[in-house]
Amino acid sequence: MSNQHLGQIISGDIVVIGGGTAGIAFVASLLKREPGLNITVIEPSAQHYYQPAWTLVGGGAYELKSTVRPMSVVMPRRAHWLQAAVSHINPESRLLTLDDGRHVSYQNLIVCPGLRLAWEKIEGLQAAIGQYGVTSNYSYQHAAYTWQLVNGLRGGKAIFTQPAIPIKCAGAPQKALYLSCDHWLRQGVLKNLDVEFNLAGAALFGVATFVPPLMKYIEKYRARLAFNSTLVKVDGPSQTAWFSVKGAADEVTLQAKKFDFLHVVPPQVSPDFIRQSLLANAEGWCEVDPHSLQHVRYSEVFALGDVCSTSNAKTAAAVRKQVVVVAENLLALRKQQPFLLKYDGYGSCPLTVEKGKVILAEFGYAGKLLPTFPLDPTVARRLAWYLKASFLPWFYWNGMLKGREWLTRVSKVD
Known part of the structure; x- marks a missing residue:
């Protein structure tokens, strides 16, 4: 912590925590609506990543270098960027504490720092x-x-x-x-x-409509599914992974499995400064109304993106629609007007079932199907692959992060 900044208070009007997908897209959209707004973005990273393409990188279908750009390039010019991290939030006094000792006050707070990948929760993984x-x-x-x-x-054993x-x-x-496998x-x-695919849950996919077409690919690739199986420990030199497996009677056993290839997805949690704040729910996520995305206890606070307590899929596609709702609702709040828009839980998961084909799963709260195109969403299509591998990355950098709200039709408040 720098003594130089200790105790310094920066006065902000609209303060945005996070310069990821949600933060940059939101600020760009808000400034399109009202270019004169005083907006401060707090983001420690010097780089901005297009994470949805990392799956394609891992499949040999995308260049890693194309997934990153300098934060200074994507940050909207009219926003004030504080390159620091938030360490504490006091919503009672509308004051943030930064890791360098400075404080930032706010009139409105937009919480979108994303989530944290908890690699340390799997013993030996790091x-x-x-x-x-x-x-x-x-x-x-x-x-x-x-x-x-x-x-x-x-050849050998491949575990996902x-x-x-x-x-x-x-x-x-x-x-x-x-x-x-493709x-x-x-x-x-x-x-x-x-x-072998080891899943902590009891289903292949959370929306039942998409399970049958996905199972056809599981069978095509002769992959075995191990449900209720959670990775808890890895020993690299011996190429052994240990899984906590829950049985039919909820009994838990520890199973060791040898591997030649192990693709790990780490547990994911809310950032500490959110989880330990008054903004959090019991699970540590920023507690907002699922439709307005306004905080349930602090009306001047909104959240969007992965940190939200909402039950939608945590995807960039969800952010695309949340941005419109939060931007409009924030401006309505500041003008003391009623909210006109609501978020329906929309999320999209382009399931790359083979190189060149995608099942485009789009759904909202309670698994309601919300397809953008009038096509059977359970069919794997080349068009959806083009959307995933070519159009969406282009649109991300040139549209979404610049405040262009394409394919963002949202619901109106009843």
């Missing part, structure tokens, strides 16, 4: 990842290693894991499996591999 055949598409540092391993594997939800894009763990099948080596 020492093993990036070597010994242990990798993860959830990491910029390791997505390319996934492809290196997949491309080089000719999925922790308990909520996680970023609950379909991403199985996307890694599908793209890997490559092994095309190379003629899948028959030499024992592929």
Whole structure:
């Protein structure tokens, strides 16, 4: 902590915590509506990442370098960027404490710092990842290693894991499996591999409509599903993974499994400064109304993105629609007008079931199907692959982060 800044108070009007997808897209959209607003963005990272493409990187279908740009390039010019991290929030006094000792006051607070990947919750993982055949598409540092391993594997045991939800894009763990298996099948080596998918939950996918078409691919790739199986420990040198497995009578056993390839998805939690604040619910997420995205106890606070307590899928597609709702509702609040828009829980998960084909799963609260296009959403299509691999990355950098609200029709308050 710097003594130079200790106790300094910065006065902010609209303060946004986080310069990820939600933060940048929200600020850009808000400034499109009212260019004269005084907005401060607090974000420690010097880099901005397009994380949805890391699955494609791990499948050999995308360049890693295309998923990152300098934060200074994507930050809206009219916003004031504080390159620091928030360490404490006091919503009673509308005051934030930064890690360098400064304080920031606010009139309105927009909470969107994302979530934290809790690698440390799996014993031995941090020492093993990036070597010994242990990798993860959830990491910029390791997505390319996934492809290196997949491309080089000719036989043995390949294990894919999925922790308990909520996680970023609950379909991403199985996307890694599908793209890997598709490559092994095309190379003629899948028959030499024992592929296993260990899921902490009891279902392949949270929306039942998409389970049958996904099961066809599980069968095509001869992958075995191990439900209620949670990765708890990894030993890299011995290439052994331990899973906590819950049985039919809720009894828990520890099972050791040898591997040649291990794709790990880490447990995911709310950032400490949110979890330990008065903004959090019992599970540690920022507690907002699921439709207005306004905080349930502090009316001047809104949240969007992965940190929200809402039950939607934590995806960039969800953010695309949340941005419109929060921008409009914030401006209505500041003008003492009623809210006109509501969020319906929309999220999208483009399931890359093979290289060149995607099942475009779009759904809202309670698993309600919300397709953008008038096509059967359970069918794997080349058009959806183009959308995932080409259009959406282009639109992300050139549209969404610049406040262009395409494909963002949202519901009106009844």
